[in-house]
Amino acid sequence: MTRYFARKLGLYVLAFWAGVTIDWAIPRLMPGNPIAAYVDRFALNSQGPWTALYKLFDKAFGYNLPLWDQYWHYWDNLFHGNLGISLYAFPEKVTTMIAQAAPYTLALLVPAILLSYVLGNRIGAMAARRKVLDNTVLPLGYLFQAMPYAWLALAAAFYLAAVEHWFPVEGGYAAGLASGFTWAYISSLLYHWFLPFLTVFLVSFGGWSIGMRNLVIYELETDYARYLRALGARGRLVRRYAYRNAVLPQLSGLALQLGTVIGGNIVTEVVFNYPGLGHLIYTAATDQDYALLQGIFIFIIVGVLVANFVIDIVYIWVDPRTRLSMQGAAA
Amino acid sequence: MSLSVENLRIAYRTLRGDVQAVDGVTFAVADREIMGLAGESGCGKSTLGNSLIFIEGRMKHVGGTVELDGKALPISDDRAMNHHRMRDVSIIPQYAMSALNPTKKVGTLAHDLLKSRGMKLAKVLPEFRRRVALVGLPENVLEMYPFELSGGMRQRATMVISTLLNPSLLIADEVTSALDVSNQRAVGELLTEFRDLGYVKSMIVITHDLSILAQIADTIMVMYAGKLTEKASASTMIDKPLHPYTQALLSSLPEVGVRYEDRELTGIPGRPPSLLSPPPGCRFRERCPFAYDKCVEDPPFMELLPGHQVACWKAADDVAGGAGREHNEASATPSGGAGDASPERGPSLGARAGKGAE
Numbered sequence: 001m002t003r004y005f006a007r008k009l010g011l012y013v014l015a016f017w018a019g020v021t022i023d024w025a026i027p028r029l030m031p032g033n034p035i036a037a038y039v040d041r042f043a044l045n046s047q048g049p050w051t052a053l054y055k056l057f058d059k060a061f062g063y064n065l066p067l068w069d070q071y072w073h074y075w076d077n078l079f080h081g082n083l084g085i086s087l088y089a090f091p092e093k094v095t096t097m098i099a100q101a102a103p104y105t106l107a108l109l110v111p112a113i114l115l116s117y118v119l120g121n122r123i124g125a126m127a128a129r130r131k132v133l134d135n136t137v138l139p140l141g142y143l144f145q146a147m148p149y150a151w152l153a154l155a156a157a158f159y160l161a162a163v164e165h166w167f168p169v170e171g172g173y174a175a176g177l178a179s180g181f182t183w184a185y186i187s188s189l190l191y192h193w194f195l196p197f198l199t200v201f202l203v204s205f206g207g208w209s210i211g212m213r214n215l216v217i218y219e220l221e222t223d224y225a226r227y228l229r230a231l232g233a234r235g236r237l238v239r240r241y242a243y244r245n246a247v248l249p250q251l252s253g254l255a256l257q258l259g260t261v262i263g264g265n266i267v268t269e270v271v272f273n274y275p276g277l278g279h280l281i282y283t284a285a286t287d288q289d290y291a292l293l294q295g296i297f298i299f300i301i302v303g304v305l306v307a308n309f310v311i312d313i314v315y316i317w318v319d320p321r322t323r324l325s326m327q328g329a330a331a
Numbered sequence: 332m333s334l335s336v337e338n339l340r341i342a343y344r345t346l347r348g349d350v351q352a353v354d355g356v357t358f359a360v361a362d363r364e365i366m367g368l369a370g371e372s373g374c375g376k377s378t379l380g381n382s383l384i385f386i387e388g389r390m391k392h393v394g395g396t397v398e399l400d401g402k403a404l405p406i407s408d409d410r411a412m413n414h415h416r417m418r419d420v421s422i423i424p425q426y427a428m429s430a431l432n433p434t435k436k437v438g439t440l441a442h443d444l445l446k447s448r449g450m451k452l453a454k455v456l457p458e459f460r461r462r463v464a465l466v467g468l469p470e471n472v473l474e475m476y477p478f479e480l481s482g483g484m485r486q487r488a489t490m491v492i493s494t495l496l497n498p499s500l501l502i503a504d505e506v507t508s509a510l511d512v513s514n515q516r517a518v519g520e521l522l523t524e525f526r527d528l529g530y531v532k533s534m535i536v537i538t539h540d541l542s543i544l545a546q547i548a549d550t551i552m553v554m555y556a557g558k559l560t561e562k563a564s565a566s567t568m569i570d571k572p573l574h575p576y577t578q579a580l581l582s583s584l585p586e587v588g589v590r591y592e593d594r595e596l597t598g599i600p601g602r603p604p605s606l607l608s609p610p611p612g613c614r615f616r617e618r619c620p621f622a623y624d625k626c627v628e629d630p631p632f633m634e635l636l637p638g639h640q641v642a643c644w645k646a647a648d649d650v651a652g653g654a655g656r657e658h659n660e661a662s663a664t665p666s667g668g669a670g671d672a673s674p675e676r677g678p679s680l681g682a683r684a685g686k687g688a689e
């Protein structure tokens with residue numbers, strides 16, 4: 001058991017190392033010179049100050065060092081919780097900016113993912129044996145799942161916000177409101193949160209419910225289900241077993257989905273102008289703010305790895321077969 | 332009389348029409364009788380066995396009645412059957428290796444199953460453990476997951492669970508086919524032991540392995556393309572089968588572990604007819620070396636000799652013309668008249684005498 005966990009943990013550390021290294025390498029492999037681009041913005045018309053400024057920033061960001069040293073510094077800084085300084089919001093620290101944006105993204109994604117997963121599984125399982133549900137939820141599920149997410153988000157933002165004015169599409173809360181534990185502030189937060197949350201929820205709910213419906217139908221046809229029914233077990237028991245077994249592939253699917261949901265989230269936050277990490281990525285990318293971009297990616301890498309690790313542990317807990325293979329691995 | 336089946340018809344609904352997998356089957360199984368059920372793959376053995384306990388979605392009860400211990404068995408009423416399942420009729424299904432939920436411990440599964448039926452595992456636990464030991468499973472098997480067991484162990488576990496409530500009738504579908512030879516023997520012996528100990532009153536043992544039937548069966552019944560062809564005591568079936576199909580099936584058997592599918596049916600080329608729209612008359616006609624005019628009519632499943640039922644015109648003629656004696660093989664001209672009693676014995680039948688079970 002401990003050996004199994006040690007191995008798993010080793011794999012996660014390896015994944016983390018690879019992620020961080022790629023994250024570090026990408027801006028350095030990309031065409032273009034971010035420092036030069038940044039200095040260009042000051043619109044200096046003579047070469048002298050330009051070079052001086054360039055050298056200054058180059059040194060400040062450490063780009064003048066040999067690559068190897070840059071790499072070391074990167075890790076060193078990382079372990080000291082230092083993700084560098086943003087170019088675009090100079091001299092704001094990247095960590096500060098992430099800390100400001102992350103709560104919005106987490107508040108959006110965590111409930112949307114968990115709620116769509118739980119409800120999708122429940123309703124999908126029900127649809128597997130109730131015609132009425134199967135004929136209503138399923139087509140809707142297919143619709144939401146097949147719809148390009150950006151399209152759904154844009155449609156919602158356009159009709160429900162821009163045309164009908166039912167919802168806002170501006171920031172995380174009403175402009176000018178002082179943050180604090182006040183009803184006005186919290187309700188404003190919820191009001192701004194609702195539409196982006198709903199679109200993310202609907203899209204992944206469609207996917208989960210369809211997947212679960214098909215898995216439960218499959219499980220109800222398996223030999224163990226037939227055997228139970230042949231021996232006179234009540235439908236409730238058969239369904240309970242089927243649900244429990246059908247959830248396993250869904251759980252692996254959840255782990256896989258976590259990575260891609262981040263990408264989709266950029267669209268959400270840009271469309272709804274929601275001040276989370278997705279929006280920050282968009283800004284950083286358009287402004288060629290590599291330090292900020294790298295910092296956010298590291299945050300995401302860590303987040304996805306931690307979430308996957310949690311799912312791994314839950315999986316071991318719910319599927320006894322993984323426990324056996326663990327004993328095999330430890331032997 | 333333990334089980335009595337009257338003109339049972341079971342079909343599968345398919346897109347191309349109904350497949351008549353069991354087509355008018357009448358037979359009985361006595362108390363303490365172990366009846367072997369044999370026949371080529373796809374002839375409807377499992378369908379017949381399954382229909383006695385669980386008619387699932389795609390299956391359709393077209394007609395016929397089933398009686399168990401003098402009371403009608405409501406096979407087409409899924410709810411009403413629940414009461415009888417496991418208690419009166421039970422099954423070790425053909426898929427026994429995968430019959431246990433992979434994510435539940437054997438003991439948990441038994442507990443959940445009994446609880447779902449309004450019973451308590453605790454009540455039968457001592458008996459459960461005794462039987463686990465009897466079939467040679469380790470004591471802690473109740474705390475094990477199915478995937479921790481070998482195929483043979485899973486089969487035995489299924490056997491114990493299925494018979495936990497001492498059913499009147501047990502259907503054992505291919506319980507030996509996936510096992511190695513020594514295990515086949517052992518499981519065969521266990522089946523008779525279960526009967527002898529009174530865990531099960533009577534049994535239908537479906538198998539491809541006639542040597543197992545020679546070992547354990549009291550009677551053997553053979554099916555061909557959804558219909559019964561012959562039923563008699565095991566020794567009669569092995570020594571003196573009357574139906575040409577049975578003769579072909581048994582002609583070089585029994586040999587330990589040999590499945591009749593593994594050999595060609597000697598001298599009988601061809602395949603069984605489609606059950607989607609079977610041809611009229613004797614279903615074996617296409618392949619039967621003795622087929623004659625009369626065979627365009629469906630031969631009835633009749634008791635030709637005491638305790639020996641056969642569905643074959645020629646066998647009927649033979650018996651009527653004095654079975655048991657050797658006849659000359661000259662009159663090979665078949666004639667259509669029912670009155671024509673000139674019997675014609677197949678060469679293999681004469682040669683078979685005395686070739687008993689080893």
Ligand SMILES: Nc1ncnc2c1ncn2[C@@H]1O[C@H](COP(=O)(O)OP(=O)(O)OP(=O)(O)O)[C@@H](O)[C@H]1O
Nearest residue numbers: 343345350352371372373374375376377378389606
């Ligand atoms: N689910 C199904 N849908 C349609 N047809 C089926 C189905 N199951 C079985 N059949 C058909 O019914 C016939 C009898 O099948 P059955 O399983 O009873 O044969 P069997 O004698 O048990 O064969 P085996 O020895 O291979 O187990 C076959 O011709 C098969 O094609």
Ligand code: SF4
Nearest residue numbers: 613619626643644645
């Ligand atoms: S009835 Fe005719 S065709 Fe059928 S087995 Fe007998 S002899 Fe052959």
Ligand SMILES: [Mg+2]
Nearest residue numbers: 376377378425
């Ligand atoms: Mg079968």
